[in-house]
Amino acid sequence: MLEMIYLDPLFAIEVVVSGLLSGIMYSLVALGFALIFKASGIFNFAQGAFVLFAALTLVSLIEGALFGVKLPLLLAAAVTLVIMVVYGMAVERLVLRPLINQSLIILFMATIGLNFFTEGFAQMLWGAQVKRLDLGIPEKPWEGLRLATGITLSVFELVAAAIAGVLVLGLTLFFSKTTTGRALRAVSDDNQAAMSVGIPLQHIWAVVWAVAGIIALVAGMLWGAKLGVQFSLSLLALKALPVLIIGGFDSIVGVIVAGLIVGASEKFAEVFVGPYFGGAIENWFPYVLATVVLLIKPQGLFGEKIIERV
Amino acid sequence: MTTASPAAEAQPALLSVNNIEVIYDHVILVLKGVSLSLPEGGVVALLGANGAGKTTTLKAISNLLKTDRGDVTKGQIHFKGEQSNALSAADMVKRGLVQVMEGRHCFGHLTVEENLLTGAYTRGDGRGAISADLELVYKYFPRLKERRGSLAGYISGGEQQMCAIGRALMARPKVILLDEPSMGLAPQLVAEIFSIVTRLNREEKVSFLLAEQNATVALKHADYGYVLESGRVVLDGPAGQLAENADVKEFYLGFSGGGRVNFRDTKHYRRRKRWLA
Ligand SMILES: Nc1ncnc2c1ncn2[C@@H]1O[C@H](COP(=O)(O)OP(=O)(O)OP(=O)(O)O)[C@@H](O)[C@H]1O
Ligand SMILES: [Mg+2]
Numbered sequence: 001m002l003e004m005i006y007l008d009p010l011f012a013i014e015v016v017v018s019g020l021l022s023g024i025m026y027s028l029v030a031l032g033f034a035l036i037f038k039a040s041g042i043f044n045f046a047q048g049a050f051v052l053f054a055a056l057t058l059v060s061l062i063e064g065a066l067f068g069v070k071l072p073l074l075l076a077a078a079v080t081l082v083i084m085v086v087y088g089m090a091v092e093r094l095v096l097r098p099l100i101n102q103s104l105i106i107l108f109m110a111t112i113g114l115n116f117f118t119e120g121f122a123q124m125l126w127g128a129q130v131k132r133l134d135l136g137i138p139e140k141p142w143e144g145l146r147l148a149t150g151i152t153l154s155v156f157e158l159v160a161a162a163i164a165g166v167l168v169l170g171l172t173l174f175f176s177k178t179t180t181g182r183a184l185r186a187v188s189d190d191n192q193a194a195m196s197v198g199i200p201l202q203h204i205w206a207v208v209w210a211v212a213g214i215i216a217l218v219a220g221m222l223w224g225a226k227l228g229v230q231f232s233l234s235l236l237a238l239k240a241l242p243v244l245i246i247g248g249f250d251s252i253v254g255v256i257v258a259g260l261i262v263g264a265s266e267k268f269a270e271v272f273v274g275p276y277f278g279g280a281i282e283n284w285f286p287y288v289l290a291t292v293v294l295l296i297k298p299q300g301l302f303g304e305k306i307i308e309r310v
Numbered sequence: 311m312t313t314a315s316p317a318a319e320a321q322p323a324l325l326s327v328n329n330i331e332v333i334y335d336h337v338i339l340v341l342k343g344v345s346l347s348l349p350e351g352g353v354v355a356l357l358g359a360n361g362a363g364k365t366t367t368l369k370a371i372s373n374l375l376k377t378d379r380g381d382v383t384k385g386q387i388h389f390k391g392e393q394s395n396a397l398s399a400a401d402m403v404k405r406g407l408v409q410v411m412e413g414r415h416c417f418g419h420l421t422v423e424e425n426l427l428t429g430a431y432t433r434g435d436g437r438g439a440i441s442a443d444l445e446l447v448y449k450y451f452p453r454l455k456e457r458r459g460s461l462a463g464y465i466s467g468g469e470q471q472m473c474a475i476g477r478a479l480m481a482r483p484k485v486i487l488l489d490e491p492s493m494g495l496a497p498q499l500v501a502e503i504f505s506i507v508t509r510l511n512r513e514e515k516v517s518f519l520l521a522e523q524n525a526t527v528a529l530k531h532a533d534y535g536y537v538l539e540s541g542r543v544v545l546d547g548p549a550g551q552l553a554e555n556a557d558v559k560e561f562y563l564g565f566s567g568g569g570r571v572n573f574r575d576t577k578h579y580r581r582r583k584r585w586l587a
Contacts, residue, residue, distance in 0.1 A: 002579055026313055026385070083505075101377065101379065107558050179427075179431065182424055182427060182428060183418070183428060183431055185417070185419065185424075186417045186420060186425075186428045189417040189419050189420065190417055190418075191377070192374060192377050192378075192411070192415070193411060193415035193416070193417065194428070195374060195377065195398060195399045195400070196372065196374055196403075196408070196409050196410075196411055197403065197408065197428055197431060197432075197477060197480075198399065198402075198403025198404060198408070198430050198431050198432035198481060199400065199428065199431050199477070200398065200400040200401040248406065
């Protein structure tokens with residue numbers, strides 16, 4: 001690996017930064033999982049399907065699926081937002097609430113069912129062909145940056161990362177500063193104690209699923225524009241898994257940082273280490289990293305320590 | 311119904327429990343007809359050994375049984391004259407009845423102050439009123455003010471008990487159901503906490519229903535008491551009289567006649583002798 005030292009440092013920076021940028025987008029997907037896990041202890045296997053559902057809905061509205069009227073991007077996004085919030089709350093109401101107090105494995109099975117239902121439902125409504133989503137953000141490199149520093153980064157990646165960053169920041173503030181956010185953390189700590197002080201669990205869970213729907217929409221927009229809106233978007237769940245393991249399922253901050261770590265390290269590994277293994281290590285490298293973390297720190301790098309009560 | 315104290319008869323009870331039966335998991339009958347009443351401004355003790363049904367009674371009142379798969383299958387509970395069986399726990403808190411659960415149950419990953427603020431969740435009277443009450447809680451529990459920024463999971467057991475009571479106070483309740491506040495605490499801390507309960511009762515007009523195994527302390531601070539055994543009320547009366555009652559002395563205060571008996575003897579008697587039987 002000595003050759004690495006002779007590589008252009010600018011190129012290395014470029015690789016890492018573009019890795020970080022796509023890392024933020026992993027964080028975004030993983031955040032949808034972490035949120036529901038934190039509030040209700042459920043691993044929502046269907047979060048990836050939510051992303052697909054959101055992206056397909058958005059594209060279809062833009063293309064005029066609704067009464068043949070082609071909606072402009074912003075209006076379509078607003079309508080999709082409402083649909084995702086309603087869908088998230090309906091799932092909580094119709095699937096998870098009746099299963100309250102059941103064992104976790106049953107809840108997990110329910111979300112697997114929900115995953116396939118959501119995938120099928122989305123494609124039944126909007127069709128299964130690959131669609132292009134144009135958010136109007138140019139895919140070209142940022143010239144100013146390239147001229148000034150020699151680093152080539154795509155404008156799209158920067159804008160996407162900024163959007164994801166703003167959402168993540170907004171959620172962090174929501175959790176730490178608002179009454180509902182605080183109640184949500186209380187519920188995730190001890191749900192009977194939360195009930196005892198008058199926090200209605202159902203209300204909090206409805207909020208959580210609605211927020212998961214919103215996150216799915218933003219992730220669906222950004223990933224859909226990047227990869228095309230297609231069935232494989234729902235496989236983003238598989239990208240989120242190592243992020244969750246590394247960051248800790250119940251840590252919002254952890255998931256964000258882990259997304260960045262995964263994004264940067266997989267790109268770096270692909271470009272600089274991959275050639276020694278014959279390439280294409282990007283896809284499994286995060287899992288290796290996740291396994292190592294599991295062995296060293298099973299609750300994840302930022303997972304909440306289990307506090308022993310006196 | 312068991313005999314009520316003269317004080318309780320004079321005014322309609324703030325809280326009255328009438329012959330309730332509780333079943334867990336559809337089959338386990340735990341309360342077999344429990345009745346009690348808490349007058350406005352009263353401090354009532356609910357005594358009984360492990361497994362007697364104290365916690366079950368309190369959760370039946372605060373409507374927290376559902377998450378334990380328990381159900382009130384018979385009898386009524388009235389709070390402020392309204393039948394409350396069908397309400398949710400949140401409705402009870404809004405109406406002014408909060409439970410402080412056995413084992414404190416502070417939110418370990420929230421700071422002490424955040425814990426206190428969660429207590430105000432159901433209130434709609436604005437930030438000003440809530441921060442005024444926060445100061446009030448800190449007045450009663452100065453130690454919580456010192457530790458306001460610490461995670462509640464890392465404070466001492468006594469401080470957690472204070473935090474749990476303070477959190478309940480933030481709802482501005484008429485009634486607090488307090489489940490085993492003395493559990494696992496040193497005698498000095500127990501005394502401190504009970505004296506704060508007495509002050510809250512006098513100064514803030516909060517009524518208390520206290521479930522306790524520690525009858526000595528509970529009867530010292532209560533005006534009236536009930537003794538539960540295997541899901542039934544077997545004895546009740548004014549706290550002073552209960553404290554003098556031979557059975558209570560023998561089983562809960564550890565006295566027999568004039569002297570202390572050792573624990574082994576007490577246990578031995580317990581199997582044969584029943585309350586008032
Ligand atoms: N969730 C539950 N499911 C089934 N049985 C239960 C449940 N909770 C309590 N019980 C049973 O109900 C009985 C009364 O329990 P409860 O907790 O009300 O007693 P307690 O007087 O509070 O005792 P302790 O002093 O130990 O707290 C016990 O026999 C207990 O085993
Ligand atoms: Mg108990």
